[in-house]
Amino acid sequence: EAGVTQFPSHSVIEKGQTVTLRCDPISGHDNLYWYRRVMGKEIKFLLHFVKESKQDESGMPNNRFLAERTGGTYSTLKVQPAELEDSGVYFCASSQDSRIGEQYFGPGTRLTVT
Amino acid sequence: LAKTTQPISMDSYEGQEVNITCSHNNIATNDYITWYQQFPSQGPRFIIQGYKTKVTNEVASLFIPADRKSSTLSLPRVSLSDTAVYYCLVGPPINDYKLSFGAGTTVTVRA
Known part of the structure; x- marks a missing residue:
């Protein structure tokens, strides 16, 4: 069974540009999560989808971030315009249900904003 | 989620047993204790x-005393490939999807 995949693995953009990160969850997983680790800090929750609906986006830092999950399959996270402080690693995870301990993480996308 | 405290780092040698203790004094009655492992350039793994x-x-054993205010993750006979960051998380098992990762414990296994 394929795991959670993320694309690209690494992205380098200039401040003010737009970047779109993609996450493909494990097939059949209704729950999809985004997390990020910035500036060497701790991994922080961004938002949670149940199928195509946003269940909780309380962790989204500001309105420069937009997450979508059309059709309840893959998800995209767009940062527009990117700022220097957005640099970090963005992780996607998926699960069959919302129980803690059953989230499967992707390898992450390393975003560098210069 | 309950606050957790664990050592920043631990060193070990191949073949030894590694025990990482996590303190969670304010754990709630319905909270579970979960450990994740993260290798460099990878996402956390349950x-x-x-x-x-x-x-x-x-993979491991988890020891939880009766008062549940701490827990110990035990990794038997570690190898170099067990070098990773280990996170202790505490929270209710159902309907709590916001995993809260602390700094974790960096375990370094040497030959």
Whole structure:
């Protein structure tokens, strides 16, 4: 069974540009999560989808971030315009249900904003 | 989620047993204890979860005393490939999807 995949693995953009990160969850997983680790800090929750609906986006830092999950399959996270402080690693995870301990993480996308 | 405290780092040698203790003094009655492992350049990976006493799987054992204010992750006979960051998380098992990762414990296994 394929795991959670993320694309690209690494992205380098200039401040003010737009970047779109993609996450493909494990097939059949209704729950999809985004997390990020910035500036060497701790991994922080961004938002949670149940199928195509946003269940909780309380962790989204500001309105420069937009997450979508059309059709309840893959998800995209767009940062527009990117700022220097957005640099970090963005992780996607998926699960069959919302129980803690059953989230499967992707390898992450390393975003560098210069 | 309950606050957790664990050592920043631990060193070990191949073949030894590594025990990482996590303190969670304000754990709630319905909270479970979950451990994740993260290798460099990878996402966190679930290792083990427990509520009380002892839980064992093919990767590790989790020891939880009766008062549940701490827990110990035990990695038997570690190898170089066990070098990773280990996170202790505490929270309710259902309908709590916001995993809260602390700084974790960096375990370095040497030959």
